[in-house]
Amino acid sequence: MNSNKINTKCVQAGYTPGNGEPRQIPIIQSTTFKYDTSEDMGKLFDLEASGYFYSRLQNPTCDMVAAKIAALEGGCAGMLTGSGQAANFYAMFNICECGGHIVSSSSIYGGTFNLLAVTMAKMGIEVTFVSPDCSDEELNAAFRDNTKLVFGETIANPALTVFDIERFAKAAHAHGVPLIVDNTFPTPVNCRPIEWGADIVTHSTTKYMDGHGSCVGGAIVDSGKFDWMTHADKFPGLTTPDDSYHGITYAEKFGKEGAYITKATAQIMRDLGSVQSPQSAFILNLGLESLHVRMPRHVENGQAVAEFLEGHDKVVSVNYSGLKSNKYYNLAQKYLPNGGCGVVSFELKDGRAAAESFMKKLKLAAIETHVADARTCCLNPATSTHRQMTDEQLAAAGIPAGLIRMSCGLEDKEDLIADIKQALED
Numbered sequence: 001m002n003s004n005k006i007n008t009k010c011v012q013a014g015y016t017p018g019n020g021e022p023r024q025i026p027i028i029q030s031t032t033f034k035y036d037t038s039e040d041m042g043k044l045f046d047l048e049a050s051g052y053f054y055s056r057l058q059n060p061t062c063d064m065v066a067a068k069i070a071a072l073e074g075g076c077a078g079m080l081t082g083s084g085q086a087a088n089f090y091a092m093f094n095i096c097e098c099g100g101h102i103v104s105s106s107s108i109y110g111g112t113f114n115l116l117a118v119t120m121a122k123m124g125i126e127v128t129f130v131s132p133d134c135s136d137e138e139l140n141a142a143f144r145d146n147t148k149l150v151f152g153e154t155i156a157n158p159a160l161t162v163f164d165i166e167r168f169a170k171a172a173h174a175h176g177v178p179l180i181v182d183n184t185f186p187t188p189v190n191c192r193p194i195e196w197g198a199d200i201v202t203h204s205t206t207k208y209m210d211g212h213g214s215c216v217g218g219a220i221v222d223s224g225k226f227d228w229m230t231h232a233d234k235f236p237g238l239t240t241p242d243d244s245y246h247g248i249t250y251a252e253k254f255g256k257e258g259a260y261i262t263k264a265t266a267q268i269m270r271d272l273g274s275v276q277s278p279q280s281a282f283i284l285n286l287g288l289e290s291l292h293v294r295m296p297r298h299v300e301n302g303q304a305v306a307e308f309l310e311g312h313d314k315v316v317s318v319n320y321s322g323l324k325s326n327k328y329y330n331l332a333q334k335y336l337p338n339g340g341c342g343v344v345s346f347e348l349k350d351g352r353a354a355a356e357s358f359m360k361k362l363k364l365a366a367i368e369t370h371v372a373d374a375r376t377c378c379l380n381p382a383t384s385t386h387r388q389m390t391d392e393q394l395a396a397a398g399i400p401a402g403l404i405r406m407s408c409g410l411e412d413k414e415d416l417i418a419d420i421k422q423a424l425e426d
């Protein structure tokens with residue numbers, strides 16, 4: 001299965017039915033699993049045998065879908081979580097506890113920024129934010145003795161910056177820590193960070209993977225390439241006995257390829273419990289089955305809309321890494337040769353009022369906080385997510401009042417452009 005191309009993996013990886021078994025992945029809607037003897041069950045609790053006992057830890061439907069996502073990313077193991085927020089938190093907290101430090105790109109999703117800067121700070125975890133465009137000197141200076149990981153987003157939501165994965169992976173590895181990349185926007189169809197040196201990949205499956213705005217969810221994939229034992233002093237959670245699991249040392253018992261996801265499941269998920277439901281996993285899998293067909297259309301529509309807007313006299317600037325004028329065009333050519341995603345942002349000349357009137361006139365594009373959906377949607381941060389800020393504060397934060405983020409869906413691009421064109425008319 002792993003030698004298959006990504007298109008085939010989208011459709012078939014993660015589940016191969018036996019003779020007479022269901023063709024579609026079964027939804028195992030059961031909290032618990034039955035055993036003949038307590039001895040059988042005991043072995044599961046001791047992680048001596050693999051099997052299911054309680055759906056807070058593992059569920060067969062969720063595991064099949066996680067295995068598909070791991071195969072798509074070229075990783076060795078994966079797990080689903082209840083949301084993208086849970087995926088990023090678990091991915092980091094699995095290897096960074098109180099007293100630890102994280103180097104993160106400053107250009108990341110607002111929810112992840114809050115998670116790091118506010119909530120994880122309250123847990124005694126420190127973070128240093130660096131610009132994704134920082135110099136090598138600035139990047140190296142961000143590391144400390146207690147740094148445990150580096151974090152970034154392949155294409156950042158909403159800034160749409162492109163992350164130089166190879167450069168950040170090299171810096172992380174030079175300091176003996178892994179690189180975690182949130183690959184939500186390009187999806188593995190357009191970029192596979194592990195091929196560029198990332199060690200762990202996370203997703204908000206809520207976005208393109210589900211792709212229909214149906215289910216909130218997340219996923220974590222481990223490359224199995226990071227050698228925890230070589231840096232044993234930095235990662236005691238993986239390299240010393242876990243008292244809450246009968247003294248198991250994950251990196252010894254499960255090796256490079258098994259340690260990280262086993263600990264994240266057996267310890268972090270056991271204790272924090274942000275599971276994805278088997279129903280949601282089933283719906284997510286329906287999305288994954290067409291991901292390779294949908295992503296090129298999202299890119300085609302994003303590119304066409306970006307090019308149209310770039311030539312319009314009411315538009316000050318367009319931010320889309322598929323445009324030659326874009327600051328990240330060269331990085332995008334390297335990491336995203338087939339395009340990035342369908343999300344475009346642009347600034348209208350006459351600020352807040354122009355944005356408000358433009359969005360009111362749109363007929364196909366709906367006003368939503370969502371992105372990465374089959375249906376085109378858009379948002380003006382100044383009148384929604386950032387409405388408490390004045391025009392001056394917005395400008396200082398790099399979010400002009402006339403900025404609009406548009407997530408191009410799967411409609412016909414000529415219809416989308418016609419809709420935008422009429423909405424821009426006086």
Ligand SMILES: *Cc1c(COP(=O)(O)O)cnc(C)c1O
Nearest residue numbers: 083084085109157184204206217
């Ligand atoms: C939406 C998003 C998240 C958070 O995911 P949820 O599923 O909403 O919890 C994290 N990272 C990125 C890049 C996102 O776009």
